[in-house]
Amino acid sequence: MSATDLERAAVRAVEAAVAAGADDAEAWAEHAVEREVRVYDGAVESLTDAAGNGVGIRSFSDGRWGYAYGTDLSEAGLSSLAGAAAAAARIADPDEHAGLPDETGAADAGALASPVLADWDTAQKVELAIEVERAARAREGVSQVEEALYADAAQEIAIANSRGFAASYESTIAYAWASAFAGEGSDLMTGLGVGMARDPSGLDPESIGAEAAQRAIDLVGARQPEGRRCPVVLDTFVAASFAGFIGGMLSADAVQRGRSLFAGRVGDEVAGQPFVLVDDGLHPEGPSSAPFDGEGSPRRRTALIEGARLLTFLYDARTARKDDRGTTGNAGRGSYRVPPSVSTTNLVLEAGPETLDDLVRRAGDGLYVATVAGLHSGVNPVSGTFSVGATGRLIENGELTTPVREITIASDLVTMLRAVQAVGGPGRWVPFGGSVRSAPVLIAEMQVSGA
Amino acid sequence: MTLVEPELAARVLERALAHGGDFGEVYAEDRYGFALGLDDSKIERPQTGSERGAAVRVVNGDATYFGHVDGLAGDDLVRVAESVAQAVRAGDARRPAALAAARAEVVHAIRERPEEIDVARKAAVLRECDDRARGEGGEVAQVMASYAENRRVVEIFNSDGLAAGDDRTRVRLGVQVVARRDGRVETGHETLGGHVGFEILERDPAAVAERAARKALVALDAVDAPSGRMPIVVGNAFGGVLLHEAVGHGLEADAVQKRASVYAGRLGDALAEAFVTAYDDGRRTNEWGSDGIDDEGTPTQRTTIIEDGRLVSYLYDLLRARKDGVASTGNGRRESFRHLPVPRMTNTFFAAGSQTRDELIAGVDRGLYAVSFGGGQVEPATGDFVFGVSEAYLIEGGAITSPVRGATLIGNGVEALAAVDGIADDLRIATGFCGKAGQRVAAGVGQPHVRLRALTVGGTAA
Numbered sequence: 001m002s003a004t005d006l007e008r009a010a011v012r013a014v015e016a017a018v019a020a021g022a023d024d025a026e027a028w029a030e031h032a033v034e035r036e037v038r039v040y041d042g043a044v045e046s047l048t049d050a051a052g053n054g055v056g057i058r059s060f061s062d063g064r065w066g067y068a069y070g071t072d073l074s075e076a077g078l079s080s081l082a083g084a085a086a087a088a089a090r091i092a093d094p095d096e097h098a099g100l101p102d103e104t105g106a107a108d109a110g111a112l113a114s115p116v117l118a119d120w121d122t123a124q125k126v127e128l129a130i131e132v133e134r135a136a137r138a139r140e141g142v143s144q145v146e147e148a149l150y151a152d153a154a155q156e157i158a159i160a161n162s163r164g165f166a167a168s169y170e171s172t173i174a175y176a177w178a179s180a181f182a183g184e185g186s187d188l189m190t191g192l193g194v195g196m197a198r199d200p201s202g203l204d205p206e207s208i209g210a211e212a213a214q215r216a217i218d219l220v221g222a223r224q225p226e227g228r229r230c231p232v233v234l235d236t237f238v239a240a241s242f243a244g245f246i247g248g249m250l251s252a253d254a255v256q257r258g259r260s261l262f263a264g265r266v267g268d269e270v271a272g273q274p275f276v277l278v279d280d281g282l283h284p285e286g287p288s289s290a291p292f293d294g295e296g297s298p299r300r301r302t303a304l305i306e307g308a309r310l311l312t313f314l315y316d317a318r319t320a321r322k323d324d325r326g327t328t329g330n331a332g333r334g335s336y337r338v339p340p341s342v343s344t345t346n347l348v349l350e351a352g353p354e355t356l357d358d359l360v361r362r363a364g365d366g367l368y369v370a371t372v373a374g375l376h377s378g379v380n381p382v383s384g385t386f387s388v389g390a391t392g393r394l395i396e397n398g399e400l401t402t403p404v405r406e407i408t409i410a411s412d413l414v415t416m417l418r419a420v421q422a423v424g425g426p427g428r429w430v431p432f433g434g435s436v437r438s439a440p441v442l443i444a445e446m447q448v449s450g451a
Numbered sequence: 452m453t454l455v456e457p458e459l460a461a462r463v464l465e466r467a468l469a470h471g472g473d474f475g476e477v478y479a480e481d482r483y484g485f486a487l488g489l490d491d492s493k494i495e496r497p498q499t500g501s502e503r504g505a506a507v508r509v510v511n512g513d514a515t516y517f518g519h520v521d522g523l524a525g526d527d528l529v530r531v532a533e534s535v536a537q538a539v540r541a542g543d544a545r546r547p548a549a550l551a552a553a554r555a556e557v558v559h560a561i562r563e564r565p566e567e568i569d570v571a572r573k574a575a576v577l578r579e580c581d582d583r584a585r586g587e588g589g590e591v592a593q594v595m596a597s598y599a600e601n602r603r604v605v606e607i608f609n610s611d612g613l614a615a616g617d618d619r620t621r622v623r624l625g626v627q628v629v630a631r632r633d634g635r636v637e638t639g640h641e642t643l644g645g646h647v648g649f650e651i652l653e654r655d656p657a658a659v660a661e662r663a664a665r666k667a668l669v670a671l672d673a674v675d676a677p678s679g680r681m682p683i684v685v686g687n688a689f690g691g692v693l694l695h696e697a698v699g700h701g702l703e704a705d706a707v708q709k710r711a712s713v714y715a716g717r718l719g720d721a722l723a724e725a726f727v728t729a730y731d732d733g734r735r736t737n738e739w740g741s742d743g744i745d746d747e748g749t750p751t752q753r754t755t756i757i758e759d760g761r762l763v764s765y766l767y768d769l770l771r772a773r774k775d776g777v778a779s780t781g782n783g784r785r786e787s788f789r790h791l792p793v794p795r796m797t798n799t800f801f802a803a804g805s806q807t808r809d810e811l812i813a814g815v816d817r818g819l820y821a822v823s824f825g826g827g828q829v830e831p832a833t834g835d836f837v838f839g840v841s842e843a844y845l846i847e848g849g850a851i852t853s854p855v856r857g858a859t860l861i862g863n864g865v866e867a868l869a870a871v872d873g874i875a876d877d878l879r880i881a882t883g884f885c886g887k888a889g890q891r892v893a894a895g896v897g898q899p900h901v902r903l904r905a906l907t908v909g910g911t912a913a
Binding site for chain 2 (some may be wrong): 045224405
């Protein structure tokens with residue numbers, strides 16, 4: 001199916017919804033071809049080949065809206081979905097702010113689909129995954145590579161609405177990761193290596209495997225240290241998880257519903273000067289870049305925290321109307337199975353000139369946090385207080401030393417952000433916290449609990 | 452309804468095994484779901500979905516070849532089978548065994564089919580939850596409630612001649628309450644659900660909202676959690692997430708076989724005191740994590756995982772069972788036709804003991820009563836875990852005293868299991884969702900109250 005065929009299907013879905021009685025309607029359609037290779041011990045463990053398509057219809061009527069989705073794009077299938085969406089709308093209470101966006105259009109997001117993906121056959125992809133695994137196993141100290149994976153997807157997305165807007169685009173993504181173990185028994189530690197690009201030629205299997213190995217090896221022999229208050233350096237992966245969480249809290253929907261610690265704080269000083277966070281829906285390298293958002297508004301770049309201050313929240317059409325302003329093009333769409341809701345696109349934590357080693361040297365004596373666990377259960381979204389499990393290494397005299405585990409780091413998000421002394425580099429796209437261009441972060445002081 | 456006629460299934464299997472393979476399977480599914488939310492006293496986001504699709508799997512040695520497609524058109528299924536077979540290249544075609552028709556049985560009785568209940572009644576349940584929660588006190592600031600129902604009809608055929616089906620219905624109600632006092636904000640959460648019909652919501656569903664509201668209100672008085680090692684009494688029902696995460700995942704045979712589990716090679720070992728027994732039970736009547744068969748067609752069963760303190764079984768799907776020369780324990784589960792089955796828990800819980808909750812608490816001089824968790828994470832390879840405690844109280848002098856907030860439990864599954872020193876008689880199972888390998892499935896987590904001799908609490912108190 002081509003993107004224009006899909007666009008036609010979306011237009012037909014809208015027509016069906018209007019015929020079923022909708023005042024206004026919107027259809028979001030997807031078609032994807034996916035390939036996934038998992039390898040273990042130098043051989044294919046599983047090979048998945050899949051194709052799928054689906055459509056979701058939003059039906060607006062008398063200030064109410066309902067949603068229906070399905071996989072049947074035939075006339076009969078679309079008409080049955082349109083009926084289901086209209087029936088769903090009748091159950092909802094009226095929402096004066098709901099409705100199609102006032103601003104629709106497609107921005108220039110650059111080339112999102114790489115033609116190179118089609119040039120790679122399955123055997124080459126299997127070989128890439130095996131190379132990732134081999135690179136991890138090759139490192140001395142690695143006791144096991146639990147999983148090495150390569151996956152890609154080529155997808156077409158189309159949207160249409162009853163005010164005559166219709167658009168579509170194609171995109172591709174390829175990624176690989178490995179999970180390596182180092183040590184044995186109760187000393188066993190794990191490490192992840194990842195890479196993502198628009199096609200497999202942008203992935204370096206050697207560095208992905210080596211990263212998984214190094215992260216595991218660095219933690220072998222970890223023990224629970226004494227608790228302390230000290231400077232903390234967050235690894236790039238960990239900083240991404242925090243950035244993703246903060247991005248979620250900057251959704252205008254979370255704010256308007258009273259579920260964000262940032263409510264009422266636009267203009268306030270919420271972070272250290274070096275902490276600059278941007279939502280960039282059009283970033284040329286961004287895995288989540290697209291010309292339009294989940295309801296057809298053009299995507300754009302929105303600075304969230306800059307110059308120490310909170311500049312804005314992220315909006316879709318509904319939350320924008322409620323705040324009497326314009327959308328920021330942040331109606332997210334997990335898939336056609338869910339109606340649009342406010343979400344981040346690509347978060348960019350602006351990288352600084354210093355390396356991780358520089359940050360560690362500046363920390364002097366403190367803690368380097370390599371992984372955190374339980375971020376989403378450990379943070380109170382309204383108060384921002386958190387306490388999360390972590391592993392990492394002690395920093396002594398400006399050097400990484402003893403590995404540590406079974407520790408928690410505790411603070412509240414704004415206190416932590418304001419204590420940011422430096423963001424290092426290089427910036428790097430990672431699949432943690434959504435789609436984030438992340439970098440290591442130095443925090444002046446945090447509470448670390450251990451034994 | 453019939454999804455795939457046996458003649459078509461046979462043809463698809465034959466094509467799938469055209470280039471050889473030890474095992475071939477066709478999995479077909481019809482999914483329907485309906486969900487409704489309430490926020491700010493308004494019914495919102497009503498949504499309904501219908502999907503149909505099928506998956507073809509061929510196993511050859513240690514390698515699995517898999518493909519899936521939306522829709523159940525015969526031509527599409529054959530095409531997927533051919534594409535999967537292309538990747539296999541094991542050798543000569545293998546003839547699958549003859550197939551009977553698959554019948555999707557209803558194993559867990561559904562008294563009131565949710566899709567036949569008027570949507571107005573579903574909305575009314577949510578409004579009743581809103582009213583009840585707000586009635587608990589003026590400090591209740593927000594109430595969010597959600598209702599969800601789904602039905603999955605599955606049919607499975609394999610090259611060993613299996614033809615099986617299952618007709619599954621689940622209903623779940625969830626309520627989250629936010630309470631506010633001055634600058635303080637706390638939340639409380641409760642759910643009710645099962646592999647069951649709408650009848651589960653007939654008797655006072657709003658009691659769920661009342662419990663959620665009370666949790667949020669009590670938390671307003673919470674003091675900062677202490678830090679350090681101390682005895683812990685873990686609550687029943689959702690407290691079982693500790694067993695699920697810190698022990699259960701490590702017993703899933705895929706992790707065990709890759710030596711990615713601390714429990715590998717430990718069958719028969721005494722890992723807990725002799726009074727400790729635990730089960731994974733996918734057969735438990737109308738329970739949230741129950742099914743009639745698993746997603747490979749193996750009938751669900753009760754598997755004893757820990758018996759009198761000894762580790763006695765891992766949890767198997769067909770693939771891993773064959774490798775260990777044992778029978779599947781009926782734990783081959785998948786989120787949908789778009790996913791490969793992997794060993795997954797169903798309902799996992801400690802068997803009831805003989806003590807009461809109050810007796811367990813009375814035995815603690817200074818400790819923590821962790822009633823419920825906000826979630827958790829475990830590294831199965833090491834057994835290390837971290838759990839955010841969403842509701843907790845201090846235990847002082849053998850009695851429950853102040854509520855505390857911000858506590859996390861940090862430890863290791865093997866150590867925690869060995870530290871169990873008391874089990875109460877009040878088994879309850881709660882409705883969890885378990886994520887693994889990018890797949891989310893319904894999993895019952897539960898236990899009676901359980902006491903641990905000592906565990907590290909990461910607190911927020913200075």
